[in-house]
């Protein structure tokens with residue numbers, strides 16, 4: 001089995017491993033690092049349950065190989081709360097009943113976080129457009145939208161501590177304009 | 179399912195990438211945004227033993243403008259195009275069409291080059307590229323060549339790119355004068371792919387007579403195509419009377435329509451008529467208002 | 478997945494029918510045949526690899542040609558594993574006599590399950606259409622070479 005050395009910062013911690021080329025980022029996070037908050041819903045790039053932030057952008061971690069994320073910065077749901085205090089987005093899902101079974105929630109939160117970073121005061125239409133890639137089979141989305149609005153009102157820009165390096169360190173890998 | 183095992187390469191310039199493709203032959207595949215390739219690999223519908231990742235080649239990214247044309251690197255993501263202030267000013271149909279692709283995560287990773295080379299029958303960029311008379315630059319072991327969009331889409335999932343070639347960038351001449359461009363799509367509610375999408379460009383003279391038009395249709399048949407007959411019907415008319423209706427009626431001629439569980443052949447045929455009309459009306463509105471471009475989707 | 482269409486061949490109906498039933502012709506014209514063995518009653522144990530543009534699907538199962546009404550019609554049934562899923566399909570093939578030419582009308586319906594059904598659905602019908610088109614073009618070439626050989 002051929003392996004490739006990878007390094008990446010996950011929720012503020014530097015990780016180094018040797019992995020097979022075909023190991024998906026989601027499987028690296030869950031099975032190698034034990035970060036099982038990132039869920040696998042469809043396994044076919046459609047549901048967004050596996051969404052994490054890679055270099056400051058929401059991505060479906062089931063559609064990126066771990067080797068591709070090498071050198072990058074990853075934020076998962078485990079990195080959102082600071083000092084035992086929920087992130088305003090997490091608080092919003094709690095307060096507004098934005099979840100039922102909770103399976104889609106980590107992905108919803110990371111996608112919403114990506115939205116609010118670029119657009120701190122989104123309209124309802126903008127929130128729905130931003131969450132098009134995240135499917136929920138329970139809530140009917142209404143309360144998810146409210147949860148995001150709650151976070152927008154309650155200072156989502158308190159960036160998780162682990163992630164503060166991200167803005168500076170973000171790679172311009174795909175030449176992305178924010 | 180996990181993919182079959184593969185060797186993973188990250189060349190840092192185009193020449194090394196091309197050399198890897200020549201060395202490994204048809205067993206090698208280029209990886210761009212991975213949002214078409216990885217799902218196929220996971221179904222083992224494609225099983226490359228060598229992956230050449232283009233994500234570490236900075237030359238392939240970014241947007242530049244000169245002499246009235248726009249050049250976009252093949253690895254430029256849909257999201258970069260969506261947010262580009264330069265494109266919003268120069269050719270707003272591009273960012274507007276980018277916003278309609280899939281969802282934010284797909285747009286963050288997926289690239290315009292990957293989308294064109296993959297030639298998905300329901301992809302958005304193929305229609306937009308055809309309507310904008312795009313030139314595509316390819317590099318292979320024997321050097322460079324340029325292919326026009328009209329010659330680029332060959333068949334279902336088949337473009338003019340040879341297995342040992344790389345698409346490096348695309349160049350779009352920015353149309354000048356009284357021009358309106360529009361892309362209208364009927365999106366699949368789950369994936370966002372075009373059940374039918376129509377890109378239309380109209381150019382008017384000072385008397386509001388149509389002097390040029392390009393119409394391209396995606397999602398309807400095995401590959402994106404131009405509606406040449408409809409284009410010809412519009413030239414020289416004032417686009418009011420019934421000419422848009424007639425052109426829309428004829429837009430599907432020559433297409434061997436796809437039918438699937440979501441939309442039958444007859445339904446797609448009807449969608450082509452309706453979306454050609456909508457796209458032409460929006461393009462005309464953009465041309466006369468001086469606004470330049472419009473794009474919209476319906477689910 | 479529904480699949481209907483037609484293909485016109487430049488040969489009389491009886492010749493077209495015989496060729497469509499011929500094991501040799503089928504073996505050369507079905508895509509990527511790795512195995513095609515008659516096990517009786519028009520049943521063939523089959524393994525195929527159908528590909529287009531770098532995308533390959535693998536079918537392993539049975540193909541049955543039944544209810545032949547020469548030179549008019551027959552039924553084709555297939556059942557087996559297809560790229561990590563399961564496929565079963567039934568198609569009816571009718572040959573219309575156009576004198577020197579024959580129009581082959583086909584119409585079928587297939588059920589596909591597994592991950593392919595959810596993701597690949599969209600591309601399956603056009604891919605199948607392409608494979609069918611190739612198949613008939615190949616059959617036409619088979620007929621041509623047969624008639625040439627017979628004429629010698």
Ligand SMILES: Cc1cc2nc3c(=O)[nH]c(=O)nc-3n(C[C@H](O)[C@H](O)[C@H](O)COP(=O)(O)OP(=O)(O)OC[C@H]3O[C@@H](n4cnc5c(N)ncnc54)[C@H](O)[C@@H]3O)c2cc1C
Nearest residue numbers: 210211212213214215280288289292293301302345370371
């Ligand atoms: C859930 C979902 C929804 C989607 N919705 C839409 C939609 O609404 N509209 C739409 O248009 N698309 C949609 N897509 C597809 C998406 O836009 C893909 O990103 C795109 O089709 C392929 O681009 P890529 O960069 O991901 O290419 P990849 O998947 O990396 O590559 C695709 C193919 O092109 C080849 N290739 C890529 N780049 C090059 C190059 N520079 N030179 C030579 N060969 C190359 C690869 O070898 C591969 O065969 C969707 C995808 C998903 C998963």
Ligand code: FES
Nearest residue numbers: 041042047048062
């Ligand atoms: S598990 Fe990644 S998109 Fe569904």
Ligand code: FES
Nearest residue numbers: 100102136137138
């Ligand atoms: S809360 Fe159950 S899937 Fe969203």
